[in-house]
Amino acid sequence: MILIIALAASIAVALLRGGRFAGLASLQVRCGLLAVLAFAVQTLFIYQKPVQKVTGVWGWQEAALMGSYLLLLATTWANRHLHGMALITLGLILNLVVMAANGGWMPIAPEAVRRAGFARLAPSLTPGMRVFSSKDIILLRVQTRLWFLSDIFVLSKPFPVASVFCVGDVVSALGAFALLQKGMLGHPGRPHAESSQE
Amino acid sequence: MRKVQVTLHRLANPNTVRLIWLLLVLAAMLLGIGAPLAFGGGSGGQG
Numbered sequence: 001m002i003l004i005i006a007l008a009a010s011i012a013v014a015l016l017r018g019g020r021f022a023g024l025a026s027l028q029v030r031c032g033l034l035a036v037l038a039f040a041v042q043t044l045f046i047y048q049k050p051v052q053k054v055t056g057v058w059g060w061q062e063a064a065l066m067g068s069y070l071l072l073l074a075t076t077w078a079n080r081h082l083h084g085m086a087l088i089t090l091g092l093i094l095n096l097v098v099m100a101a102n103g104g105w106m107p108i109a110p111e112a113v114r115r116a117g118f119a120r121l122a123p124s125l126t127p128g129m130r131v132f133s134s135k136d137i138i139l140l141r142v143q144t145r146l147w148f149l150s151d152i153f154v155l156s157k158p159f160p161v162a163s164v165f166c167v168g169d170v171v172s173a174l175g176a177f178a179l180l181q182k183g184m185l186g187h188p189g190r191p192h193a194e195s196s197q198e
Numbered sequence: 199m200r201k202v203q204v205t206l207h208r209l210a211n212p213n214t215v216r217l218i219w220l221l222l223v224l225a226a227m228l229l230g231i232g233a234p235l236a237f238g239g240g241s242g243g244q245g
Contacts, residue, residue, distance in 0.1 A: 002232070003228035003229060003231070003232040004225060004228065004229065006228075007221075007224065007225060007228060021217050022213065024217050024220055024221075025213040025214070025216045025217040025220070026213075026216075027216075027220055029216075029219065029220050029223050032219060032220075032222070032223035032226075035223050035226040035227040035230060036222065036223065036226045038226070038230045039226040039227075039229050039230040042229075042230055068230060069230075069231075072227060072230045072231060075223075075227060076227070088227065088228075088231070091231055091232075092231045095231055095232065165232060166232075168231065168232070169231070169232040172228060172231045172232060173228070173232075176224060176228055179224070183220075
C-alpha cells in the first residue's frame with residue numbers, strides 16, 4: 001500500500017512541477033502483461049487464510065511466489081530503457097534476496113505487526129505464522145536472515161495509512177518517482193509528447 | 199451527452215489507453231515487488 005501512495009505522491013509532485021500525463025503516454029512499456037500476471041499469482045497467496053508455516057521448508061507456494069518475482073525481474077529487464085527502472089530492479093532484487101533467504105516469504109517481526117496495528121491480520125504472532133493481505137511471515141529478529149532487508153519500517157498513527165515496509169520498497173519507490181518525474185516532465189529542452197487531443 | 203461523448207472519445211484515445219496501461223503495469227510491478235500489507239487496513243480484513 002505504501003508503494004501505491006508513493007506512486008500517487010510522485011504523480012502529484014510531477015503535476016505540481018508542471019508535468020503532464022501526455023509525457024507518460026509516450027513511454028514504451030514492454031512485457032507489461034508479465035507484471036500483471038506476476039501480481040495476479042501473488043494475490044492467490046496474499047489473500048489466503050493465514051496458516052502456520054514451517055520456516056525454511058519450501059513448497060509449491062513458495063516456489064510460485066519466487067517465480068512471480070522472476071516474472072517481475074523479466075519485466076524490469078525488458079523495460080530497462082526507462083529512467084528509474086534500475087532502481088526499481090534493485091529494490092526488487094533486495095526483496096527477492098531477503099525472501100529467498102527466509103523460506104520464500106517476507107519476514108516481519110511480531111513487534112512491527114503490533115506497532116502497525118496489524119495484529120488482527122494473523123491468528124497469532126508466533127514465528128512462522130503468515131500475515132493476511134501480505135507476503136509476510138512472522139519471524140523473530142534473531143531468526144531472520146538479512147534482517148535489515150526485511151519489513152522493519154513501520155508507519156502507524158498519526159500517519160493516516162498504517163504500513164510496514166522495507167529497504168527494497170523504498171528503493172523501488174525512488175525508482176518509480178524518478179520514472180514518473182522524467183516521464184511527466186519530459187526531457188529538458190524537448191517538448192512534451194502531445195496527446196492526439198491537440 | 200456531449201460531455202460524455204468527449205470523455206469516451208478521450209478514454210478510447212490511444213494515448214490515454216497507453217497511459218492507463220503504463221500506470222497499471224507500474225502499480226502491478228510495485229505491488230508485486232513490495233508488501234501490499236494494509237490492504238486490510240489493519241482493521242481486521244481477514245474476511
